[in-house]
Amino acid sequence: MDDTVETLLDVIGSPAIAVAAYYRGTQLMLLVGQVTLQTNNSLMLFAPTGHQLAAGELVTLHLDNRTGVDEYDADLRVYRTSYKGQVAQVIDDHRVHIHYRDFSLIYGVTEVLSGRQPGYQFPADSRQDTPLPTTPLSTLPVINADEHDNKIGVLVTRTPEQPHTTAMAFLSSNEDDIFIISFPSTFKVQQLQKDPRCSFAIDERATFTFENIIDWNYVLIDALAHEVPVDHPIYQPIKAAFIDKNPWEIGFFANPDVRLYHLQCLNSHCPQRMP
Numbered sequence: 001m002d003d004t005v006e007t008l009l010d011v012i013g014s015p016a017i018a019v020a021a022y023y024r025g026t027q028l029m030l031l032v033g034q035v036t037l038q039t040n041n042s043l044m045l046f047a048p049t050g051h052q053l054a055a056g057e058l059v060t061l062h063l064d065n066r067t068g069v070d071e072y073d074a075d076l077r078v079y080r081t082s083y084k085g086q087v088a089q090v091i092d093d094h095r096v097h098i099h100y101r102d103f104s105l106i107y108g109v110t111e112v113l114s115g116r117q118p119g120y121q122f123p124a125d126s127r128q129d130t131p132l133p134t135t136p137l138s139t140l141p142v143i144n145a146d147e148h149d150n151k152i153g154v155l156v157t158r159t160p161e162q163p164h165t166t167a168m169a170f171l172s173s174n175e176d177d178i179f180i181i182s183f184p185s186t187f188k189v190q191q192l193q194k195d196p197r198c199s200f201a202i203d204e205r206a207t208f209t210f211e212n213i214i215d216w217n218y219v220l221i222d223a224l225a226h227e228v229p230v231d232h233p234i235y236q237p238i239k240a241a242f243i244d245k246n247p248w249e250i251g252f253f254a255n256p257d258v259r260l261y262h263l264q265c266l267n268s269h270c271p272q273r274m275p
Contacts, residue, residue, distance in 0.1 A: 021163040062165035123160035127194040135226040135262040141173035156199040157191035176265035196225040223263035
């Protein structure tokens with residue numbers, strides 16, 4: 001870890017991949033694009049397929065330095081942030097300039113850099129927590145072997161004003177079911193208990209290079225969160241498959257407070273699957 005992180009540019013790198021999330025009415029919108037970071041922690045987002053953002057709109061970007069990283073441990077030693085931004089300028093149909101409202105750069109479990117605009121306050125949230133429903137699955141789905149080496153994805157949850165993003169180890173099925181583990185006390189799970197609608201991005205970041213962008217394969221999944229209780233018939237098979245894919249996560253299953261969650265795919269978008 002670099003002990004002298006002064007800007008996001010120091011550790012995220014530029015250009016970088018970003019998963020951008022924003023609201024369009026009641027819809028949660030996602031796009032994957034290229035970010036050019038500035039020394040003042042503002043950024044330019046380039047959306048290869050175009051964007052629908054307007055000046056003043058709020059957008060959250062997941063930024064991290066996973067590119068080239070293919071091994072992890074339980075501390076998730078990568079730099080990552082859920083960058084809460086606002087569109088300062090629409091440059092053209094593919095590019096926007098974004099200023100941060102608030103961000104916290106995390107390495108492992110430690111905050112190493114933060115930024116917050118004067119007057120920014122975390123938005124009030126009056127939504128009530130509701131226990132997540134039990135997974136509708138009754139048998140183990142076919143696990144997606146093509147994603148075995150792709151360890152980390154981005155969970156997008158619905159929070160007031162603008163979405164929140166989190167890097168998560170995951171297991172996926174051929175039908176785009178996503179399985180993650182976490183604790184009920186975490187911010188992300190609390191958001192799912194307030195609104196189980198979410199999205200998940202599998203962005204192939206570990207092996208991505210901008211030189212090969214034409215071959216870039218990513219999947220954007222709209223999902224509904226469920227819990228897989230420990231006594232459910234598919235819990236043990238999913239646990240075994242999850243550990244096989246993400247062996248550094250084995251210790252979490254020893255904690256009685258950990259929970260297994262199923263993000264049931266409602267629809268998905270993948271450029272390489274399109275005719």
